[in-house]
Amino acid sequence: MKFLFVVTGSYVNMYASAPLATAVRNAGHEVILATTNEPMMDAAREMGIPAISMMSETIRSFLPADPSDDEERDTGHGLARMAVQGLESLLEITAGWRPDVVVGSAVSYMAGLLATRLGVPYVRYVEYLRIPLAGIDSGAEEGLLPELRRMGLTGLPEPAMYIDVCPPSLRRTPAPPAQQRMRFLPKTPQRALEPWMFTRPKGRRRVLITSGTHFRMLTPDAMRHLVDQLVLTGAEVLIAAPKKTAEELGDQLGDVRIGWLPLDVVIPTCDLVVHHCGATTGMTMMSAGVPQLIVPAPNPHNRAIAEAVSGFGAAIVMLPEELAKEENPAEAIAAGCREILADPRYTERAQALGNEMAALPAPAEVVRELETLVG
Incomplete structure (x- = not known):
């Protein structure tokens, strides 16, 4: 046929x-x-x-x-x-x-x-x-x-x-x-794999940050503050970014893995993902059963996806216009990350959603x- x-x-x-x-x-x-x-x-x-x-x-x-x-x-x-x-x-x-x-x-x-x-x-x-x-x-x-x-x-x-x-x-x-x-089923651009991409770090949480190709959630200074706060919790931090962004931020963020990552491989090894809720990104997170902190890009579709996931109990949503009112937006995001990592209910709901999709x-x-x- x-x-x-x-x-x-x-x-x-x-x-x-x-x-x-x-x-x-x-x-x-x-x-x-x-x-x-x-x-x-x-x-x-x-x-x-x-x-x-x-x-x-x-x-x-x-x-x-x-x-x-x-x-x-x-x-x-x-x-x-x-x-x-x-x-x-x-x-x-x-x-x-x-x-x-x-x-x-x-x-x-x-x-x-x-x-x-x-x-x-x-x-x-x-x-x-x-x-x-x-x-x-x-x-x-x-x-x-x-x-x-x-x-x-x-x-x-x-x-x-x-x-x-x-x-x-x-x-x-x-x-x-x-x-x-x-x-x-997630289908994303690939690169040559390294063992750390598909294995969890021993004795540490892993947090992935991605703001997509066209929408950047944080300024370089704010990103550095967020990374520092996550590292203080003992987490390993990965940043999925296109080459240009990786070159801009790479030298400023210390011991952080940053670059173009095969998300379908890396995400299942994570304990939390911070992202902008692009359609493919959001669906990939859900299918992996990983809790999320979402700063949705300013369009109705991204926000609708974010509301659906947070309404299920698998995410916290922080709107860009609300973060703009904060004295330190990166600290607000970091506080949300700490809440998710400390409360197992977010992981439980995320895994329930992933299991539903897998069925x-x-x-x-x-x-x-x-x-x-x-x-």
Whole structure:
């Protein structure tokens, strides 16, 4: 069988889609992954998945530069414009390679349009939790209304299967029809491993700090203070950072391991992670069953994920605007870290969440369900 994966967003969406696409290939099927911009091709090559870039513009060029108060609806309108343009590219791609199934990431609306045009099953893959789909779907449906009418549809195409990696305990809306739960498997960039990466330090706690590639939680001085406070507790400190940040901070932080780390390998060895709650980062922490201190990046999705995890009892959340009011923001974060390390309930709740995610069907099991969609 032939499976076309359509992934909209950034490289993190590519990483989230990779486990399922890889499982489909490992089951003996043909896979092509269509991305919405050229930079995502690097991530596809890293994952070893055959891929094609179908658009020259990046996703940001389709989103409103100055969104209104109804940001989700505006985002949906932008994604609708992307879907119309992307559909033409997808039709050219599939003219000579007709898929049996089209799998689209959560906001890849062109995937549903393509599957409808081709008359093949459409699968919607929601790769993270708490994506505000209701508002985005509404805006996309408005923007796509002329195209939908031409296809004889009154609304967005309904998926034959709705794959969702959200842990049941964190779901805030009723399960949609045709839902198929799936276990989230972390897929992150790798580097040559060293034994310390996959083994716990003897007699010490381990704390990982990561602020992502695009959002830095703390200034260098504040980071140094936080590290010093964590070291005073007896913890070993790791900092996951891109090369440029590692070079800026490396000489200032003393005996700290800093650099690009394979998070899926390192996180299970940690007792606490301090992070910004990017979608991939947050899901990786949850799947590893590690408690978290979250300083969420200033966007609704990151905050929604942070609220879900803290509401479950597996994290403490500190909002950037609240930290800005503190005389010493780094000390406030350090105090939160000490609380988590001293109270075993955070670890217990984090492990309960990780166990819940581990019990969901693995991608290989979901592939068998996908195969049934084609008679």
